[in-house]
Amino acid sequence: MTTIDPSRWLRAFATLIDEHTEELTALDAAIGDADHGSNMQRGAAAVVAALDDDPQPTPGAVLKQAGMVLIRSVGGASGPLYGTFFLRSAAAAGTGELDGPAFAAAFRAGLDGVVARGKAESGDKTMFDALAPAATALDAELAAGAALPEALDAALVAATAGRDATIPLIARKGRASYLGERSVGHQDPGATSATLLVRAAREALR
Ligand code: ADP
Ligand code: MG
Numbered sequence: 001m002t003t004i005d006p007s008r009w010l011r012a013f014a015t016l017i018d019e020h021t022e023e024l025t026a027l028d029a030a031i032g033d034a035d036h037g038s039n040m041q042r043g044a045a046a047v048v049a050a051l052d053d054d055p056q057p058t059p060g061a062v063l064k065q066a067g068m069v070l071i072r073s074v075g076g077a078s079g080p081l082y083g084t085f086f087l088r089s090a091a092a093a094g095t096g097e098l099d100g101p102a103f104a105a106a107f108r109a110g111l112d113g114v115v116a117r118g119k120a121e122s123g124d125k126t127m128f129d130a131l132a133p134a135a136t137a138l139d140a141e142l143a144a145g146a147a148l149p150e151a152l153d154a155a156l157v158a159a160t161a162g163r164d165a166t167i168p169l170i171a172r173k174g175r176a177s178y179l180g181e182r183s184v185g186h187q188d189p190g191a192t193s194a195t196l197l198v199r200a201a202r203e204a205l206r
Contacts, residue, residue, distance in 0.1 A: 002148045002205055004098040006062040007051055009204035014044035016196040027189040031176040035076055036189035043074040043082065059098050063090035063106070077174050078190055081114050081127065088113030100148040103201070104138040111135045118173060125169040125176060125183065127190035133158035134198045152202045159198040163191040 017024070017040045025037030047066045056062045067086030070079050092109035096102055111131045114120065120128040137158035141151035164187070171183035174190075 001097070001099055004103045004148070004201055004204045005206050006059045006066075006093070006098060006204070007055075008206070009201050010044075010047050010051060010062070010066050012200035012203035013197050014048045016200055017041055017044040017193065020192070020196060024189050024193055027187055027192055030186045031171060031179055031183045032189060033175060036078060036193065039074050039076045039078050040082075040193050043070045043079055046070070046073040058093075058095040059106075060090045060093040060095055063087075063093055066090075077118070078127075078193070081118050081190070084113040084117045085110035085131075088116075100142045100151060103148065104135070104142055104151070107131075107138060108135045120173045123169055124173045125166045125171040125188045125191070126173050127188070127194040129166050129169075129188065130159040130162040130191040130194040130198070133162040134194075149202070149205055152198070152205070156195070156198050156202065159195040163187065163195045166191045 021037035021041045023037070024040060025034050028034050028036035046069045050065050050069045054065070056065050063086045067083045067090060070086065071083030073079065089106035089110035093102065093106040098106060114128060114131060118126065120126040122129065122132060134155040137154040138151050141154045146154070166188040167186065168184060170181060171177045171179060171188070176183045176188070
């Protein structure tokens with residue numbers, strides 16, 4: 001049975017964030033306050049430190065720790081939003097292995113947490129616009145009988161398309177919304193980091 005190792009997921013996410021810190025900051029410089037790269041890097045480094053210093057026994061506990069660390073260590077909108085994503089996915093994951101259906105359910109629960117916290121809808125030019133298509137693709141692929149690796153490939157394609165589709169949008173949530181029409185023509189930073197989160201999952205298969 002193929003599963004996702006949540007510790008490897010979080011570590012792979014942290015590595016990708018490190019590799020893309022400058023890009024995330026540049027995107028946020030265009031429509032925000034130029035801190036999304038440093039926010040995410042600080043949070044991801046704190047998550048990795050917690051994994052090293054205080055290893056957790058179950059998938060749910062690993063994800064819950066990450067959520068609490070992110071909320072504690074990241075100022076800005078993205079800390080509480082990603083933190084809530086992981087706290088909600090933790091609650092859905094519980095103690096069991098994250099096979100395809102369990103991972104999809106945890107991811108969906110995380111997305112629902114982002115919505116509960118930030119009230120974003122489709123097309124608001126936020127991380128939702130990458131996370132939601134990924135969740136839909138995961139569910140659809142698994143329902144059609146795909147294995148988890150293939151479902152994750154489809155989820156990454158969907159997240160990437162959702163991320164790219166933020167470029168022409170007017171931001172309606174968060175700091176970028178203060179710019180109104182001037183937010184048009186720029187890719188959303190949070191949708192970009194969220195696409196890295198989906199990409200990281202493919203590196204956590206075992
Ligand atoms: P801040 O905006 O406080 O500086 P960051 O720069 O770290 O925080 O994160 C900005 C990202 O957060 C945006 O690109 C967007 O994707 C996401 N975001 C902001 N507000 C919301 C919201 N209400 N719902 C979902 N995502 C949001
Ligand atoms: Mg910012």
